[in-house]
């Protein structure tokens with residue numbers, strides 16, 4: 001079990017192994033676009049992982065391909081729907097504006 005902090009609200013939620021960041025962010029009551037319902041097809045769930053990358057599943061070729069097509073992607077970018085909790089280190093993510101990923 002690790003703790004997920006969601007910025008900019010600062011909301012914190014417990015994260016269990018196997019859950020995705022998208023599931024957790026929605027469960028915390030935050031709004032995050034997820035147009036393709038978690039299939040790595042739309043890129044709208046693009047977020048920045050500011051801390052705790054080691055607690056997340058590795059970027060798959062599919063996710064990598066989608067990230068490559070998004071404007072504003074950086075070294076901390078992930079697709080929330082493709083990032084699964086795999087470790088116990090606390091995680092800090094930053095939600096982006098609705099302009100990202102379209």
Ligand code: FES
Pocket residue numbers: 033034035036037038039040041042043044045046066079080081082
């Ligand atoms: S919800 Fe579409 S890529 Fe994550």
